Amino acid sequence: MSNDMSAPLLLEEEDRVDAANVTSSSSTVAILGSGDFSRSLSMRLVACGYGVAVGSRCVKRIAPGLFLDAVELSSQEAAVAKAKSLVFMALFPEHYPSLLGLRSALAGKILVDVSNAVEMNSNRPSNAEQLAEMFPDSVVVKGFNTISAWTLQTGAQDGSRQVLLCSDSAEAKHEVAQLARRMGFYPVDVGSLCCAQELERKPLHLFPSWRGPVLTTYLLFFFFYCYGFIRGILLPYIAYGQNSFYRLVFDLVNESLPCVALVSLALVYLPGLFAAWLQLWRGTKYQRFPCWLDAWLLRRKQLGLLSFLCAALHGVYSLCLPLRTITQHRLINAAYSQVKAGVEMPWDEQGVWRTDLYVSSGVLGLGILALLAITSLPSVGNILTWREFTFIQSGLGYAALTLSLMHTLVFGWNFAFSSQTYPFYMPPSYMLAVALPCAVLVCRCFLLLPCVSARLARIRRGWESTRKCPVSQHPRVRVDRTGSQV
Ligand SMILES: NC(=O)C1=CN([C@@H]2O[C@H](COP(=O)(O)OP(=O)(O)OC[C@H]3O[C@@H](n4cnc5c(N)ncnc54)[C@H](OP(=O)(O)O)[C@@H]3O)[C@@H](O)[C@H]2O)C=CC1
Numbered sequence: 479m480s481n482d483m484s485a486p487l488l489l490e491e492e493d494r495v496d497a498a499n500v501t502s503s504s505s506t507v508a509i510l511g512s513g514d515f516s517r518s519l520s521m522r523l524v525a526c527g528y529g530v531a532v533g534s535r536c537v538k539r540i541a542p543g544l545f546l547d548a549v550e551l552s553s554q555e556a557a558v559a560k561a562k563s564l565v566f567m568a569l570f571p572e573h574y575p576s577l578l579g580l581r582s583a584l585a586g587k588i589l590v591d592v593s594n595a596v597e598m599n600s601n602r603p604s605n606a607e608q609l610a611e612m613f614p615d616s617v618v619v620k621g622f623n624t625i626s627a628w629t630l631q632t633g634a635q636d637g638s639r640q641v642l643l644c645s646d647s648a649e650a651k652h653e654v655a656q657l658a659r660r661m662g663f664y665p666v667d668v669g670s671l672c673c674a675q676e677l678e679r680k681p682l683h684l685f686p687s688w689r690g691p692v693l694t695t696y697l698l699f700f701f702f703y704c705y706g707f708i709r710g711i712l713l714p715y716i717a718y719g720q721n722s723f724y725r726l727v728f729d730l731v732n733e734s735l736p737c738v739a740l741v742s743l744a745l746v747y748l749p750g751l752f753a754a755w756l757q758l759w760r761g762t763k764y765q766r767f768p769c770w771l772d773a774w775l776l777r778r779k780q781l782g783l784l785s786f787l788c789a790a791l792h793g794v795y796s797l798c799l800p801l802r803t804i805t806q807h808r809l810i811n812a813a814y815s816q817v818k819a820g821v822e823m824p825w826d827e828q829g830v831w832r833t834d835l836y837v838s839s840g841v842l843g844l845g846i847l848a849l850l851a852i853t854s855l856p857s858v859g860n861i862l863t864w865r866e867f868t869f870i871q872s873g874l875g876y877a878a879l880t881l882s883l884m885h886t887l888v889f890g891w892n893f894a895f896s897s898q899t900y901p902f903y904m905p906p907s908y909m910l911a912v913a914l915p916c917a918v919l920v921c922r923c924f925l926l927l928p929c930v931s932a933r934l935a936r937i938r939r940g941w942e943s944t945r946k947c948p949v950s951q952h953p954r955v956r957v958d959r960t961g962s963q964v
């Protein structure tokens with residue numbers, strides 16, 4: 479039995495056929511404990527046609543109307559006796575020892591452990607393994623712990639629909655999977671009971687894969703905002719006494735957002751380039767990447783989505799520009815001055831081109847980023863072939879990076895022509911922000927050179943292996959005694 483958490487297996491469709499054979503009379507399920515989880519689970523089970531017997535230490539204490547009428551409320555012993563085979567342990571693991579008296583009654587039954595861990599780094603065995611040790615004549619299945627009582631009540635329309643299951647008994651797992659499927663969930667087999675620890679810790683994680691990307695985005699924003707403030711507001715104030723602190727709330731945020739979007743988009747493609755360079759340098763793909771590179775490669779989707787968020791916010795901010803008092807003030811003043819002086823604004827052919835190029839590249843870049851974000855959704859990505867997915871995420875991703883870079887460069891160029899207002903100020907953060915994307919695009923172009931890309935393709939197909947990984951250690955290539963490949 480596998481204990482590989484990285485390759486969960488969706489339990490087979492055949493369960494559906496078995497599920498259809500379940501009748502309420504033959505399939506009473508017992509639930510020990512009469513708390514929140516028990517109440518929600520019993521509601522769901524009754525709705526799905528199961529008979530339910532809830533076992534409580536004191537039935538009289540259960541408030542009337544708390545459970546559906548169809549649910550049989552009884553003592554723990556009576557509930558266990560009514561169960562055909564499944565017994566849900568809807569109580570906290572510290573209370574498991576109080577059930578030791580039911581050991582013989584529970585023998586041969588499947589105990590479903592729904593409990594969760596309370597701390598991340600405990601050295602103790604999982605709750606499910608402890609339960610299995612306490613009841614050696616029963617079979618323990620870990621599952622349903624990642625499903626909230628609320629999701630159980632609403633019938634899997636809200637919240638996660640996956641029920642992760644693990645057990646040392648394939649038959650027991652199959653039976654619980656069948657029940658989960660009938661309740662409208664997707665059972666996912668994650669292996670044997672030694673995976674229970676990982677399952678129990680799952681509810682303790684809060685967006686684990688987003689922590690690094692969110693922190694990176696936040697630090698980038700902080701950096702660009704501070705840099706823009708010092709160069710664009712503080713220095714002009716010190717040097718020329720020019721008070722432009724009003725720019726802190728809108729302009730500076732709107733200038734920092736595209737910088738963050740551009741740099742984080744470059745950070746999405748940078749680890750792929752590092753990986754390619756590393757493979758070229760090592761001359762083999764049969765060596766693991768350093769841990770930091772592995773972690774970075776795994777966070778590309780999150781970085782890309784955050785880049786899209788910043789770009790979208792920049793788009794919204796830019797659309798709101800005409801609503802600002804300062805914009806209206808400047809426009810009306812300029813028009814008034816021109817009318818007063820009797821001069822007409824000359825047609826600036828180059829300026830028109832620049833602005834159109836700037837707006838158009840920005841809109842196209844944002845559009846492609848939106849497409850990338852949509853295809854990164856599992857439901858959309860699942861219907862694409864690997865080739866289609868790579869084309870969109872890599873091919874179109876580089877197109878989005880190029881367009882965003884062009885948008886920023888043209889903006890800088892535009893600004894250079896209107897810099898009279900801020901003699902000290904040329905959007906400095908923009909100049910910094912374009913450096914990394916430029917480097918990424920240049921490296922990518924180098925990898926596209928025919929000789930380099932052909933060598934990389936040979937390495938990635940496993941045809942080439944050089945000095946860094948001796949041929950004899952190569953997993954796919956064997957050498958005979960004379961040293962030639964066979
Ligand atoms: N609530 C949720 O959304 C989720 C809960 N879970 C898990 O489900 C389990 C139950 O959670 P929940 O229903 O919320 O908890 P509650 O506190 O609401 O209910 C716990 C029940 O345990 C029973 N119990 C049995 N023996 C004892 C004892 N010695 N001392 C105290 N109580 C005892 C009690 O029922 P009685 O008095 O009738 O015997 C009590 O109602 C936990 O392990 C939890 O981690 C998992 C996922 C989600």
Ligand SMILES: [Fe+3]
Pocket residue numbers: 736792796840885889
């Ligand atoms: Fe812009």
